[in-house]
Amino acid sequence: MAKRAELTKARKAGRRMAGGRWKLEDAKARFSEMVRHAREDGPQRVSVRGQDAVVVMSVEEFERLAPKKPRAPFVEFMESLHLNGLDLRREADRGRDVEL
Template sequence: MKWQIQEAKARFSEMVERTLREGPQTVTRHGKPVAVLVRADQYQRLRAGGRTFKALLASAPLDGVEIRRSREKARIIRL
């Protein structure tokens, strides 16, 4: 089920109960998905196999790939 943010805040307990019964619940802002509520055990399973982005890059097969870095100075952006 999709919940608008205001509705999710007002009916959070019901949203949790539906997550337990029906599965993940999506929260939307202006009609676009911004968050998903999942069971804690599901979240732990998803996180257990996860690696950091750095570890993922370090394990990438890069044989034959040439990586070059530009020696130009970075441009300065003034805010």
């Protein structure tokens, strides 16, 4: 019985390819495990038809790679476009002539 459990464990361990790579079917079936590996071991690659398709990574790793940039206020953004020569004024709206 113990030998059977070891064989099952070895078979499951073999599904995750070396270097944090997963086939899509295995990643779907063992998502919780893949997330745990992403948090503990680093980014995990998922392949579709043998080609890398996506990477699952921890939030900390993601935030390190893509730091949030403060957005400029709207007025500063518009001024940065340098639209000085463009006339953006609008004529007063007097309604339409309608025949009754």
